[in-house]
Amino acid sequence: MISGLGLINVYQFFRDVKKMEEPQWLKDRMAKEDPNFVIATCGxxxxxxxxxxxxxxxxxVYGAEAGNIALKVLARGGVYLGGGMSPKLLKTLQNGTFRKAFLDKGRLSPLLxxxxxxxxxDQSCALLGAAAxxxxxxxxxxxxxERAASRHQ
Structure with a gap:
C-alpha cells in the first residue's frame, strides 16, 4: 500500500467503495496523465x-510503517524517507498525519x-549509495x- 501502486489503489477505494466524487476534469486527467502524479498534485x-x-x-499508513521500522531497528540516528513519492508529498507528510501515525505506538511513543x-x-541519492x-x-x-587512493596523491 505504501508505493506508487498502492496510491492508485487507495484512490480507487475512496472513489469506488466510499463513493467519493471523481469530477470529470479529474477523470480526464487520470486517463491522460500518470495517475500518481495527478493524485499527488491535486491532493x-x-x-x-x-x-x-x-x-x-x-x-x-506510511507513518505507521515508518514508526514500526524505526522501532524494529532502533533508528536512533533518524529515519530517512527516500524514493520517488516522499519528495513529491512534502506538504502531506508535514500536515501531521504522518507524524501522528509514526508516534502512535503506545508506551513506546516517547522513544519515537x-x-x-x-x-x-536528492533524486540521485540511491545511485550515490549504490556506487559507494x-x-x-x-x-x-x-x-x-579508488577514492582513498586519490586522497593520498
Whole structure:
C-alpha cells in the first residue's frame, strides 16, 4: 500500500467503495496523465478532495510503517524517507498525519519522539549509495579504494 501502486489503489477505494466524487476534469486527467502524479498534485494543492483524502490515508499508513521500522531497528540516528513519492508529498507528510501515525505506538511513543524523520530530496541519492557500496565491495576484493587512493596523491 505504501508505493506508487498502492496510491492508485487507495484512490480507487475512496472513489469506488466510499463513493467519493471523481469530477470529470479529474477523470480526464487520470486517463491522460500518470495517475500518481495527478493524485499527488491535486491532493497537495487541494483541488480535489478525493486526492487529498487519498494522500492523507497514504501518509497515515506510511507513518505507521515508518514508526514500526524505526522501532524494529532502533533508528536512533533518524529515519530517512527516500524514493520517488516522499519528495513529491512534502506538504502531506508535514500536515501531521504522518507524524501522528509514526508516534502512535503506545508506551513506546516517547522513544519515537526522540527519532527525527527527514525526507531525502536528492533524486540521485540511491545511485550515490549504490556506487559507494560497489566501491567498498571492490575495495574488499582489491584491497584498495579508488577514492582513498586519490586522497593520498
Amino acid at each position: 497537495e494543492d487541494g483541488s480535489s478532495e478525493l486526492c487529498a483524502e487519498t494522500l492523507n490515508l497514504f501518509a497515515g 519522539e526522540t527519532i527525527t524523520v527527514r525526507v531525502i530530496l 557500496y560497489a566501491e567498498s565491495r571492490a575495495a574488499e576484493f582489491s584491497g584498495m579504494s
